[in-house]
Amino acid sequence: MTEDPARKRLGRGLAALIGEMDRPVETAERPRASADGRVPIEFVSPNPKNPRRSFGEADLADLAQSIREHGVVQPVVVRPSPQQSDRFEIIAGERRWRAAQRAGLAEIPVIVRDVNDRTALELAIIENVQRADLNPVEEALGYQQLIDDHGYSQADLGQVIGKSRSHVANTLRLLKLPEVIRDMLVDGALSAGHARTLVTAQDPAGLAKRIVEDGLSVRQAEALAQMPAAREGGGKSSSSHEKDTDTLALEKLLTDVTGMQVSIAHKNHGGHLRIAYRTLDQLDELCRRLKQER
Template sequence: MNDDPSRRRLGRGLAALIGEMDTVAPAAEKPRTAADGKVPIEFISPNPRNPRRQFGDADLTDLAQSIREHGVVQPVVVRPAPRQDGRYEIIAGERRWRASQRAGLAEIPVIVREVDDRTALELAIIENVQRADLNPIEEAQGYQQLIDEHGYSQADLGQVIGKSRSHVANTLRLLRLPDVIRDMLVDGALSAGHARTLVTAQDPAGLAKRIVEDGLSVRQAEALAQMPPAQQREPRPAAAAQKDADMLALEKLLSDATGMKVTIAHKDRGGELRIAYRTLEQLDELCRRLKLER
């Protein structure tokens, strides 16, 4: 294994390099991480190599409203933009920057760090992985970037991000899936656990469709993946027949209300309601709404 000291340092986590910028504190106290200052929002640009590509519109709207009321609690971490005097490039906090624009802020608090391209990419990946902000495909693409551009081994990556080598290897395997299945992962229709069962399947797209339609668990998907493709496509029992219009309408109503994908598996006696979230912020928002309804 490469024993680069900078990689050992990164293994201590994001906070060791850029401070406790993402510590979650009680809402009533609203403590703020000390910023190096404020920068006009138009002088800040996103990192084009940021592994995170998906920013939910509903999430940004909710965060923008919070920023209007309470300001930016955690500063955005930036570095001086290469070859652009007076401008800055985001290392961590692009979601906060985007929401601040929606909120109409003229300036935003920043923490400035002098880091090179490799460290900036490492920090962006670490921050997003620690906050569970990346969908599985974005996470895999971020790992692949570090391997391709900076010669990391899978063991190096595991040490840096605080994950096992097997987690890194299994995540990278998702990049071998067809685009149609990658889209399901990005949309939250499939979990990473489901997707891993499809990597070696003979008909991954067909199997993925059945997993989604039948609401199969990961264990059920694994068992189905061991069957020949012909058996995988056998008609489902009557109990798993196509959903009627009322059930589909209810799923859409709940999905629109939560901003997340909702599926209902109704049986003769009860059933199962599944809500797929992509980020911890979405889960926090769902919990907040449920508490308000009590």
């Protein structure tokens, strides 16, 4: 059986993929960069399938200032536009292109590669993942796009981006979360680790709000998601909001001290205190600490 040429590229990273395609564009009708690899900035346009969608205003402003002083140090990787014969489409480096526009540059340095849609998307995802430029939702959407449009398996994706298959699977699971939680991920209010604890929760939006308001760690969020009230959702999960401020403060203090989710319920003159542990090691550690205090 003949090996799929695309598979030979898997796992070789951005530099390898660029190097493998280091050849001139041969078609006469296609645009050409100048001898020093520069093109007018208006001849370059972003890739509509670029997985990166958000560009921080502060970061763009800082990069634009740097470009005014030092120029664009790293060329933008482009390909001849599939739609317009006299234009280029960005493969990697849209942030630099946007900042260069802000800096008022007339030309930008480019590396031209004649690649198809599949390879262009591979390169875009690889560069952004390697630079940690994608938020978790953008990363997941990029993976899903490769699966839907080009038939990748999760194992193939792991090889392409240099990550484990479990990383790919866990990232894709984030797409199952409600839109309100995805927005919190994009804004940075929740980390991917926090969000993964919410995928199987009955009331993920309610738990996400609790995590943000109480400033819970990922470990504390996992413990909270495993508590019966958190799993059942509905009326029981709302009981925490009926507790007085002193009780909530005490719960948070004990949670921070133990590293496990602590819940306090008052009843008449007594009540109960519940500590949720995820592993026996956690329970052993709690017992050890209690013995030391005694």
